[in-house]
Amino acid sequence: MLAVTVSITAVALARKLALLWRGMPPSEASPPVRMKDIARELGLSVVTVSKVFRGHVDISEETRRRVLARMEQLNYRPNLAARSLATGRSYTMGFIAPDLVHPFFSELAKHIAGAVRRNGYHLLMSSSQEEASLEKEEIEHLLARRVDVLIVASSQPDPGGLRSVAERKTPLILIDRRYDRFPAHFVGVDDVLVGRLATQHLLEQGCRLIAYIGSANASTSLGRLAGYREVLAGAGAGYRPEYVATRSHGDDVGDETGYAAMKSLLALRPRPDAVFCHNDPTAMGAMKAILESGLRIPADVAVVGCGNVRYSEFLMVPLTSIDQDCAGLGKKAGRLAIELLNRPVKRPRTILLQPTLIARASSVAARF
Amino acid sequence: MLAVTVSITAVALARKLALLWRGMPPSEASPPVRMKDIARELGLSVVTVSKVFRGHVDISEETRRRVLARMEQLNYRPNLAARSLATGRSYTMGFIAPDLVHPFFSELAKHIAGAVRRNGYHLLMSSSQEEASLEKEEIEHLLARRVDVLIVASSQPDPGGLRSVAERKTPLILIDRRYDRFPAHFVGVDDVLVGRLATQHLLEQGCRLIAYIGSANASTSLGRLAGYREVLAGAGAGYRPEYVATRSHGDDVGDETGYAAMKSLLALRPRPDAVFCHNDPTAMGAMKAILESGLRIPADVAVVGCGNVRYSEFLMVPLTSIDQDCAGLGKKAGRLAIELLNRPVKRPRTILLQPTLIARASSVAARF
DNA sequence: TTGAAAGCGCTACCAT
DNA sequence: ATGGTAGCGCTTTCAA
Numbered sequence: 001m002l003a004v005t006v007s008i009t010a011v012a013l014a015r016k017l018a019l020l021w022r023g024m025p026p027s028e029a030s031p032p033v034r035m036k037d038i039a040r041e042l043g044l045s046v047v048t049v050s051k052v053f054r055g056h057v058d059i060s061e062e063t064r065r066r067v068l069a070r071m072e073q074l075n076y077r078p079n080l081a082a083r084s085l086a087t088g089r090s091y092t093m094g095f096i097a098p099d100l101v102h103p104f105f106s107e108l109a110k111h112i113a114g115a116v117r118r119n120g121y122h123l124l125m126s127s128s129q130e131e132a133s134l135e136k137e138e139i140e141h142l143l144a145r146r147v148d149v150l151i152v153a154s155s156q157p158d159p160g161g162l163r164s165v166a167e168r169k170t171p172l173i174l175i176d177r178r179y180d181r182f183p184a185h186f187v188g189v190d191d192v193l194v195g196r197l198a199t200q201h202l203l204e205q206g207c208r209l210i211a212y213i214g215s216a217n218a219s220t221s222l223g224r225l226a227g228y229r230e231v232l233a234g235a236g237a238g239y240r241p242e243y244v245a246t247r248s249h250g251d252d253v254g255d256e257t258g259y260a261a262m263k264s265l266l267a268l269r270p271r272p273d274a275v276f277c278h279n280d281p282t283a284m285g286a287m288k289a290i291l292e293s294g295l296r297i298p299a300d301v302a303v304v305g306c307g308n309v310r311y312s313e314f315l316m317v318p319l320t321s322i323d324q325d326c327a328g329l330g331k332k333a334g335r336l337a338i339e340l341l342n343r344p345v346k347r348p349r350t351i352l353l354q355p356t357l358i359a360r361a362s363s364v365a366a367r368f
Numbered sequence: 369m370l371a372v373t374v375s376i377t378a379v380a381l382a383r384k385l386a387l388l389w390r391g392m393p394p395s396e397a398s399p400p401v402r403m404k405d406i407a408r409e410l411g412l413s414v415v416t417v418s419k420v421f422r423g424h425v426d427i428s429e430e431t432r433r434r435v436l437a438r439m440e441q442l443n444y445r446p447n448l449a450a451r452s453l454a455t456g457r458s459y460t461m462g463f464i465a466p467d468l469v470h471p472f473f474s475e476l477a478k479h480i481a482g483a484v485r486r487n488g489y490h491l492l493m494s495s496s497q498e499e500a501s502l503e504k505e506e507i508e509h510l511l512a513r514r515v516d517v518l519i520v521a522s523s524q525p526d527p528g529g530l531r532s533v534a535e536r537k538t539p540l541i542l543i544d545r546r547y548d549r550f551p552a553h554f555v556g557v558d559d560v561l562v563g564r565l566a567t568q569h570l571l572e573q574g575c576r577l578i579a580y581i582g583s584a585n586a587s588t589s590l591g592r593l594a595g596y597r598e599v600l601a602g603a604g605a606g607y608r609p610e611y612v613a614t615r616s617h618g619d620d621v622g623d624e625t626g627y628a629a630m631k632s633l634l635a636l637r638p639r640p641d642a643v644f645c646h647n648d649p650t651a652m653g654a655m656k657a658i659l660e661s662g663l664r665i666p667a668d669v670a671v672v673g674c675g676n677v678r679y680s681e682f683l684m685v686p687l688t689s690i691d692q693d694c695a696g697l698g699k700k701a702g703r704l705a706i707e708l709l710n711r712p713v714k715r716p717r718t719i720l721l722q723p724t725l726i727a728r729a730s731s732v733a734a735r736f
Numbered sequence: 737t738t739g740a741a742a743g744c745g746c747t748a749c750c751a752t
Numbered sequence: 753a754t755g756g757t758a759g760c761g762c763t764t765t766c767a768a
Contacts, residue, residue: 081452451743
């Protein structure tokens with residue numbers, strides 16, 4: 001009997017080694033270790049093993065040691081599907097952005113992920129391509145996956161589409177873009193201030209005919225527009241509706257939108273001598289349009305963007321931009337998310353970070 | 369009895385409406401609908417409901433209709449944790465890249481996600497920050513989550529770190545970066561050809577002293593270097609080791625690496641009259657260094673990057689770059705991943721796409 | 737300090 | 753065509 005066992009084992013081992021030798025994985029990998037396996041080996045119950053794993057206190061030091069040691073050896077990893085089913089938590093958060101290739105949102109994703117990582121949380125990310133319907137679909141998809149928290153930089157024109165989420169028990173955190181009087185947590189910057197900073201800066205550079213390129217979809221764009229108008233009004237510089245370009249079509253490609261919008265603005269008389277763009281990709285497109293028209297930046301037209309995206313300084317003309325502290329936003333959102341897992345659902349919290357202007361060549365001393 | 373029931377329902381409804389009215393979510397959302405609920409309502413068994421949901425054939429048209437109708441009404445969503453536990457699949461794939469803010473990789477992620485989306489798959493994404501140890505950690509993390517497929521743009525200096533993955537049953541797809549004689553699927557471009565295209569192009573522009581900036585970590589960089597050397601040798605243009613800069617430290621910030629490397633290269637005599645950078649962020653850094661030194665692009669130094677990243681044309685000087693068909697890579701990888709879910713594990717497949725050169729101002733007619 | 741039992745929601749297998 | 757039974761691997765509750 002023993003001989004037979006040995007010989008079978010030997011054959012199996014030989015086969016395995018042969019496969020490894022040829023650089024191939026074994027045809028049948030050993031199935032993952034389960035608590036049951038460890039329990040049986042150590043003559044304990046599954047419950048005890050589970051308790052040790054979760055750091056429960058009513059376990060003797062001796063037992064704990066043995067279990068942990070064995071887990072280490074076998075490289076035990078809990079089956080999260082099983083755990084999810086039992087606990088009702090997925091240890092997963094959803095993050096939806098209009099465009100994950102836009103450096104602002106990918107940077108955001110990176111920092112959120114970093115903030116929740118230590119708590120064993122992973123991010124399921126989706127891109128809505130700046131389309132409200134796709135966003136709704138993705139929200140449903142993530143909700144079906146039972147994400148524990150949903151973080152959304154929303155593309156909904158109004159909060160109606162998010163209403164159904166708010167009605168479920170999954171906590172919802174809006175980031176960057178928000179809706180007034182909508183019962184969800186919010187992490188972002190003061191967009192009106194963003195608009196003020198940018199416009200004020202352009203005025204200080206001597207610009208007088210300041211245009212704005214925004215998007216009709218995004219709340220951020222509206223806030224920035226408000227700040228822009230406010231400062232213009234205060235300066236007596238006059239607000240001209242024709243200097244404001246806000247497209248409503250889904251622009252997950254801000255650069256193209258910015259290019260087209262700037263082309264139109266440049267055709268106006270008097271021609272604008274500055275443009276404030278509601279995000280950096282849009283500003284890139286605008287800069288391209290300006291240079292193509294044979295005009296100089298900032299001498300003929302000064303440009304200010306927003307987001308202070310990673311590659312801003314490598315653009316045609318280094319881009320002045322409003323920094324939104326992307327890293328800060330991500331971290332705050334991540335921390336808030338973790339907090340919401342345990343705390344009872346309190347009233348919506350709003351976290352606002354301060355935007356700051358980073359001056360670069362695209363605007364500095366435009367008129368001098 | 370009926371009266372009582374009605375009154376309870378009415379009270380509950382009123383409470384719910386009151387809450388909605390105030391714009392707040394109901395304090396306790398109704399728990400998700402389960403197959404059990406639908407089965408009970410319709411006087412069927414859970415099994416039948418399950419079969420309908422999964423499009424099984426042995427179901428009467430009548431039953432199917434009723435079940436689907438009810439599911440629609442109740443907006444039924446399966447509990448994926450339960451399904452995972454029962455099937456052993458997570459309906460999730462892992463994607464690890466050196467840097468998800470790098471537009472090349474975020475674009476890749478976007479297309480992979482798009483390709484697997486219709487199959488009900490979501491992507492768990494992680495960034496390894498170009499560090500081998502972090503990558504290993506993330507791999508373990510994703511494996512613990514039982515992702516069904518793992519797609520990795522690896523930062524390992526050698527495949528040793530991936531060996532343990534290859535030995536498990538989770539299919540592994542390497543993307544962009546690969547290792548010779550390593551038993552994993554691969555989707556990428558022919559990197560030697562990339563190097564040839566870039567170098568050949570620069571020679572054709574009249575450049576003779578062509579430098580290379582790469583990374584010691586990435587297989588891609590080595591392949592491109594090989595192509596570069598090959599062409600230089602063939603042209604009798606001579607290969608000068610001092611013109612090759614490959615840093616080994618983790619450069620998830622290619623732009624800084626490129627900047628520093630270019631600074632050194634510019635100090636050489638004779639000074640290079642062209643530089644081929646193994647990716648676009650590196651090229652951005654290099655361009656900055658060149659312009660800062662008061663030199664012109666391409667007249668003094670021509671630049672070619674690789675990746676043809678979304679914003680390449682908006683840079684200081686529109687950047688000539690080797691396009692790797694990012695969208696194609698993503699789609700191919702996604703399709704392969706789906707295929708691997710069902711097919712038995714066959715021998716590693718290699719999918720190579722053709723790179724193409726996109727000429728822009730940073731290199732064109734450099735010497736004329 | 738330990739563990740038996742029950743159950744999370746779904747699917748696989750095999751009867752009927 | 754339909755459904756009963758038996759899990760999947762883990763946590764929760766409560767008894768020992």
